[in-house]
Amino acid sequence: MLQIYNKLTNQKEEFIPINPGKVGMYVCGPTVYDHCHLGHGRGYVSMDIIRKYLEYSGYEVRYIMNYTDVGHLTDNSEDGEDKIQKKAKKEKIDPLEVAAYYIRSCEEDFQALNIKPATFYPRPTKYIDKMIDFTQRLIEKGFAYESEGSVYFSVEKFPAYGQLSGRKTEELSAGARVEVNTAKKNPLDFALWIKARPEHLLKWNSPWSVGYPGWHIECSVMSCDLLGENTFDIHGGGNENAFPHNENEIAQSEALTDQKMANFWVLWNMVNVEGKKMGKSLGNFTTIKDALKKYNPSVIRLWIASSHYRSVMDYSEKSLSQAQKNLEKISKFVNHLEVKLTENNISNENPPAIDFDYYQEKFTEAMADDFNTPLALSLIYDLIGHFNKLETENKLTPLDFKNALSFWNKVNSVFSFDLQMSQERKIPAEIIKLAQAREEARKNKNFREADNLRDKLKEKGYEIEDTDKGFKINKN
């Protein structure tokens, strides 16, 4: 039974999909005005692991992640500047070019990090008509109003406002700073459509003004379009956006459809650098691209999986080099299994010494408890220790090697570590074949041939070591 921590109720709940066997999942994507940093990497890799665990459990996942290419302002009021437009002015290029450039950058990072492509990547600039239509319907239902060419959502019309972030409207009102914006009836109201100032670059016609959509409306419109206007299963995102972004999404969607937007809100936590949140504003961020210059992508994935997605993570050289060591440990183990399985004759059907069903169960148990990846990983390190010990004691049978590898392959369908890349010591099949041919020659007392093959291996950078258990290949 899968338990997921639901931010909406602040507790773990049993996950029951709306449609048996299927999961609809919407994840708030990045605003594409700069390269993604490790804070984003953490979020999207965590969501990828969650998605892959759902697939591992047999669900068909429809996974939507947007790219925000318009409407995300430099601060959360309606007075800020569009982040993409700001960059476009600075670089003296078209805002859409800025977005296209950083979408490509993000795609490269995601691919490098082995993140499975989403089913769809909607973008608000392609949804202007639908956003206008959605806004119009909210006005007709009495949840929104036009004022001075802009359209605002009337927060007091939606009594459930604050349910996700746990903020009460009275408290919010008390804390609200005096808005410069006099067009709003209530300072808590937020923009669905914003009338453009003359210098604004990206703008469209609407029934109210030449303007552009607010940031929050895109996720309501695109999730309704791609997952339907009925409740969907999981809404993912970074917990820093719970308020106001996600809160406003809920208000817009639920006001319009009279249905709960999503059953589960699964929000990841931030990455800290020396006790402070990694982010654009503090300038203390490391881009995914820079991190990839130093670390293998699977090291970064393992570093991310080593923390629970709801815990704050610390970015430090130390934590990444620990991840590197752990990945090497796994790599070495899996490589050893592969080599052994090529060497050994698997027809020996002696019963295995290790109960892999136990490990399989424990893995599922860890992941089914709100995707506890650190626990699942520690189980793998335990298994490696146990396996190595039994191997030294000569207690393993070929089936243990076979089972270990198939267990690993299953587990890795969730983690997606690319061990080929991490294994500098990986021994290619060609080398193993040469070593086996040499062993054969030796057994047949064809020592000249055996020596030739040993020299050949040496040329290729491998040394053969003969032990009483057979040969061992070492890379020079």
Ligand SMILES: [Zn+2]
């Ligand atoms: Zn969103």
